[in-house]
Amino acid sequence: MTQSQPNDPRQTVICLKWGDRYGPEYVNRMYRMVSRNTARPLRFVCFTDDPTGIGEGVEVKPMPPFDLPERMRFHPFRRMFLFQETLDDLTGPLLHLDLDLLVTGSIDPLFDHKPEARFVVAENWTQKGQGIGNMSVFRFNVGELTEVWDRFRPDPGAMMDLYRNSQTFVCRTLGEVAFFPGAWVLSFKHSLVPPWPLRFFQTPRLPEDAITVAFTGKPDIDEAARGEWPVRAAWKKLYKHVRPTPWIAEHWR
Known part of the structure; x- marks a missing residue:
């Protein structure tokens, strides 16, 4: 070592x-x-x-x-x-x-x-x-x-x-x-998931300047890639939604 x-x-x-x-x-x-x-x-x-x-x-x-x-x-x-x-x-x-x-x-x-x-x-x-x-x-x-x-x-x-x-x-x-500059260090759900109701129709986009994307709380990285946002209360599915996000797998390897 x-x-x-x-x-x-x-x-x-x-x-x-x-x-x-x-x-x-x-x-x-x-x-x-x-x-x-x-x-x-x-x-x-x-x-x-x-x-x-x-x-x-x-x-x-x-x-x-x-x-x-x-x-x-x-x-x-x-x-x-x-x-x-x-x-x-x-x-x-x-x-x-x-x-x-x-x-x-x-x-x-x-x-x-x-x-x-x-x-x-x-x-x-x-x-x-x-x-x-x-x-x-x-x-x-x-x-x-x-x-x-x-x-x-x-x-x-x-x-x-x-x-x-x-x-x-x-x-x-x-x-x-x-x-750090905000454009470099992003949160998936706070920075990239489109606002409601667009998140039901638009896939999160990765900006060119991004260096890191954090997955705090839910969804986890693999869940976000598949378009899953686990919730305990069913009514939260009305706003906690994300479409499958293919670029996650391109980087998480």
Whole structure:
């Protein structure tokens, strides 16, 4: 397994996989999507509690031991370990990508955008103008955001009770964050699904400038590709609808 060296010219992309929500095929697809969408040397790292099935080319590292409240075992708050002073042997800028998103364009601009910023993130599509990022896509420098970890670690449960989610906690703790251009980082259902009632007749379109497309909540990537939007209450089918979207499969491979 390769290890980083001082002045390593590679761009480092990381993902996290724990529990059984996403299988190793999600990691392998993410690695292939990222590899196809960079013109630069790449280091791709997956922190996981189960490396089974993760393919060649992915550098696997263990998730830190679980010593948080049990309710955080599978909660996004668990990723706060990323903001410690050291992170295994990783250094420099890291680009974090959630496993439930598509990479549809070159990731290189995500490294180049606002290089002076400590934390660059997708602006949360449902909280525009509130200074909150959606942490499906974010970039940071290892060891430079330790105030997040220092505030979280003494009482993780209290932080979970105080903030609705981990991204609000991180952004409020940092106070000021930078955002990627909205045209680069999109939400499938908030950015691309046509408004009602056009969604019954029009297929979501992928803009040329898009770099990533996140699938938060429902539908999942595979469901959206098939034109399925699962709902618990039947009446929600009146507005939660998406047509089959072939371009998803073109990228998610």
